Amino acid sequence: MRKHVLLYGLLGGVLIAGLKLIEYRWLVVEHSIEIYGGLVAAIFAALGIWLGLKLTRPRETVVVREVMVPAPAEFVRDDQKVESLGLTPRELEILELIAAGMSNRDIAERAHVSENTVKTHSSRVFAKLGARRRTQAVQLGKAFRLIP
Amino acid sequence: MRKHVLLYGLLGGVLIAGLKLIEYRWLVVEHSIEIYGGLVAAIFAALGIWLGLKLTRPRETVVVREVMVPAPAEFVRDDQKVESLGLTPRELEILELIAAGMSNRDIAERAHVSENTVKTHSSRVFAKLGARRRTQAVQLGKAFRLIP
DNA sequence: GCCGAAATCATCCCTTCGGGTGACGCGCGG
């Protein structure tokens, strides 16, 4: 920065000296003052522009734009809904297995209980959800955010 | 931009006229030419700097930062998957209704066809999806992004 | 005009589901 200012002043001095020399060499011409002023103005204006550019070159404004990106939005169980429906953990578990597309027999094996027990649980789930079919139970379970 | 240039020239003219006036009023002082040049240089340099700043004002770096925000991510059917599975529009429609938790009878009424037809369609859907139960068909349908 | 895909409906048969009911054991809290 200091370098720039020094260079600036130096150039100014040289210019003035040069102009003066020219003036003395070719005598005073009419309107020389205007030409002189115009030259000085033009040159210094150019210098000013250059200096201004130099000064503001590294000045950058960072604009942060947040973009909505579709995120999986991981599942969070609505425990309040579970509470209000009076669903027991076991029933919720059976509902999840039903939603996974398993038959009562499959669920019985998975949960290490008898098929009858699974039927009892699922019946209770249907009753509490107000569903008549397992597919409906699944649909309601997802709507109530009880299962992913 | 044109406005700036005009203003620039106008100011220059006014300045020269003003200086000339001063020069005539107080007579010619020794070194007046240097003072005059210096003044013109200083003012036009300032103008140049200002212009330079103006020119480079809109230099901004836009940084786009993608932020994971839970978004619904609306459903888009995987038509390619539909194609590869050979699912017909009607079958897809029946699959959607199954996913809505409806019974074959409900679907028959909704689609204005007989229950037998619904059963035929659903059977084909199951075959194409590799499902044995409607709940499984729903689960697979969602996994394959065939239904919302 | 014939062919094939899609949609429609049907019939038989078996499996799975769902409702209803009853019962037993366990653990917790009044």
Next chain:
DNA sequence: CCGCGCGTCACCCGAAGGGATGATTTCGGC
């Protein structure tokens, strides 16, 4: 200690679902 909620299991029965197969119609393409 007794009741209650929860989980477990059982049996019956009707409804719904699902597999297999065949038939008809409609529509677009070759």
